Amino acid sequence: MTRKAKNILFIMFDQLRYDYLSCTGHPSLNTPHLDALAGKGVRFSHCYVQSPICGASRMSFYTGRYVHSHGAAWNNFPLKVGEVTLGDHLRERGMDSWLIGKTHMSVDQAGMDRLGISRDGVIGARVAECGFDVFLRDDGLWGEGPQGFYDKRRSPYNEYLKGQGYEAENPWQQNANAGVDEDGGVASGWFLRHADKPANIKEEDSETPWLTGQAIEFIKTQDANSAGPWMCHLSYIKPHWPYIVPAPYHDMYTAENVLPVVRSDGELQNPHPVYEQFMQNEIGQTFSKPGVREKVIPAYMGLIKQADDQMGRLFNWLDENGHMEDTMIVVTSDHGDYLGDHWMGEKDLFHDPSVRVPLIIYDPSQEADTTRGTVCSALVESIDLAATFVDLAGGDVPDHIIEGRSLLPFLHGQNPEAWREYVVSEYDYSATPEAAALGLDPKQARLFMLADKDWKFIFADGGFRPLLFDLKNDPKELNDLGADLGHAEVINMFMKRLSEWARRPSQRTTVSNDTLLKKRDGSAADVGIFIGVYDERELPYDVIEKTIRRR
Numbered sequence: 001m002t003r004k005a006k007n008i009l010f011i012m013f014d015q016l017r018y019d020y021l022s023c024t025g026h027p028s029l030n031t032p033h034l035d036a037l038a039g040k041g042v043r044f045s046h047c048y049v050q051s052p053i054c055g056a057s058r059m060s061f062y063t064g065r066y067v068h069s070h071g072a073a074w075n076n077f078p079l080k081v082g083e084v085t086l087g088d089h090l091r092e093r094g095m096d097s098w099l100i101g102k103t104h105m106s107v108d109q110a111g112m113d114r115l116g117i118s119r120d121g122v123i124g125a126r127v128a129e130c131g132f133d134v135f136l137r138d139d140g141l142w143g144e145g146p147q148g149f150y151d152k153r154r155s156p157y158n159e160y161l162k163g164q165g166y167e168a169e170n171p172w173q174q175n176a177n178a179g180v181d182e183d184g185g186v187a188s189g190w191f192l193r194h195a196d197k198p199a200n201i202k203e204e205d206s207e208t209p210w211l212t213g214q215a216i217e218f219i220k221t222q223d224a225n226s227a228g229p230w231m232c233h234l235s236y237i238k239p240h241w242p243y244i245v246p247a248p249y250h251d252m253y254t255a256e257n258v259l260p261v262v263r264s265d266g267e268l269q270n271p272h273p274v275y276e277q278f279m280q281n282e283i284g285q286t287f288s289k290p291g292v293r294e295k296v297i298p299a300y301m302g303l304i305k306q307a308d309d310q311m312g313r314l315f316n317w318l319d320e321n322g323h324m325e326d327t328m329i330v331v332t333s334d335h336g337d338y339l340g341d342h343w344m345g346e347k348d349l350f351h352d353p354s355v356r357v358p359l360i361i362y363d364p365s366q367e368a369d370t371t372r373g374t375v376c377s378a379l380v381e382s383i384d385l386a387a388t389f390v391d392l393a394g395g396d397v398p399d400h401i402i403e404g405r406s407l408l409p410f411l412h413g414q415n416p417e418a419w420r421e422y423v424v425s426e427y428d429y430s431a432t433p434e435a436a437a438l439g440l441d442p443k444q445a446r447l448f449m450l451a452d453k454d455w456k457f458i459f460a461d462g463g464f465r466p467l468l469f470d471l472k473n474d475p476k477e478l479n480d481l482g483a484d485l486g487h488a489e490v491i492n493m494f495m496k497r498l499s500e501w502a503r504r505p506s507q508r509t510t511v512s513n514d515t516l517l518k519k520r521d522g523s524a525a526d527v528g529i530f531i532g533v534y535d536e537r538e539l540p541y542d543v544i545e546k547t548i549r550r551r
């Protein structure tokens with residue numbers, strides 16, 4: 001029997017840097033389970049997200065479209081009701097599309113109201129959840145301040161913890177993301193100085209194992225109902241902040257395992273004004289203080305180690321239940337984490353620690369046997385996954401809607417024709433304090449990164465000069481050449497590419513390219529429209545006799 005991928009398990013971690021797995025080069029963070037998956041599949045070494053911020057990046061994963069196309073450009077900017085999602089494409093091809101975990105999707109309520117779509121119906125429920133059917137939605141940020149919760153939804157995770165006997169009002173905040181201080185009080189994981197404490201929760205109750213258990217339950221249900229084929233988006237919140245992890249992971253790594261920081265004094269001298277603002281924010285300042293990385297990074301590594309162990313648990317279960325034979329497994333992240341590199345914390349800008357992500361794809365199909373254990377260095381964008389999944393589900397990828405390209409040819413040992421020469425990522429910081437500090441109108445607070453293997457170019461709207469990094473000679477991206485007149489030619493080349501990219505027909509989504517090509521052959525005369533004809537004898541006899549001159 002020929003082996004063939006039937007289902008897709010699309011696993012996303014949140015804020016997982018491309019270089020924090022052993023298979024991507026980390027020298028002391030050992031991740032044998034993810035490494036083993038890479039050994040059975042293909043690891044893509046140059047995968048970039050469409051925006052280094054969660055919400056915008058995810059909407060690109062879930063639509064296969066650039067941020068500039070779908071418009072949901074920052075966290076909680078609603079995704080337009082009209083956007084066609086991965087779920088829509090897959091269901092059309094007979095594959096279900098399920099969610100377990102985080103999407104950061106905000107519903108376009110005004111759009112739903114305008115079209116009279118209620119969330120109570122199947123269609124409305126899917127539109128409100130980014131095209132997914134929801135097995136479990138948990139965005140994993142149950143922070144609570146004087147004005148209430150960041151996330152107004154019911155927290156299924158808190159309900160689970162309360163069911164397990166945790167008595168706090170908000171055990172996500174008081175247990176899963178907090179330790180215990182010297183006086184027995186709550187040592188909140190929001191404060192980085194507590195990152196080395198064990199979280200005050202049983203390891204098996206913490207977020208990553210809990211969600212893994214949910215995934216196993218989901219697949220059991222599918223199996224019991226003989227359902228499928230399915231695409232399941234298993235979407236973890238970790239290793240995203242708060243940086244705190246339960247025992248035994250909290251002290252598996254020490255300051256000695258922390259990689260040397262990647263930053264230079266030169267970056268502080270005359271920096272680009274936008275970069276300067278982000279470096280100067282509280283996160284950048286804190287991560288630049290002595291000792292902070294040494295506190296935080298071991299916890300970040302512990303969270304990844306725990307995630308890898310949970311991958312071992314999940315892959316084992318899949319294996320025991322025959323699903324390693326029929327399920328494509330994809331592992332990636334929505335963006336990275338600066339962790340103090342380049343004097344930055346968080347993400348937001350375009351240095352590799354922020355915009356580059358790990359991507360591993362395991363395809364059980366026989367066609368993929370020749371590429372197992374290989375590394376593909378093609379320039380890949382996160383929007384390529386939607387195209388890949390649609391390709392796997394069957395039929396042509398609708399390239400007038402999905403802007404990414406299928407990676408199946410790479411997985412099957414073929415060389416796709418005319419692969420892209422550069423990747424694009426965008427950042428709309430119009431709603432941030434950094435934009436306010438720079439005195440920018442919302443229209444101006446936008447950045448566009450274009451990168452190939454040699455150069456990374458960042459166009460900054462608002463009248464600023466661009467940024468430019470010579471990746472061949474400065475792979476750590478420490479020397480911004482954007483103001484260097486000697487590089488005018490490279491900058492010009494990228495300005496042309498930006499212009500080419502910006503002109504793509506991204507909004508012509510209601511007519512396929514095939515339809516356009518077919519229209520060229522059709523004649524308006526066939527339907528009785530004769531434009532610019534001087535003499536009826538120019539037309540075929542029967543067109544005239546059977547239509548215009550007919551009595």
Ligand SMILES: O=[N+]([O-])c1ccc(OS(=O)(=O)O)cc1
Nearest residue numbers: 014015053054055075104240
């Ligand atoms: O400002 N916030 O509320 C915020 C910022 C970043 C953030 O992280 S993200 O990974 O979900 O983008 C979540 C919330």
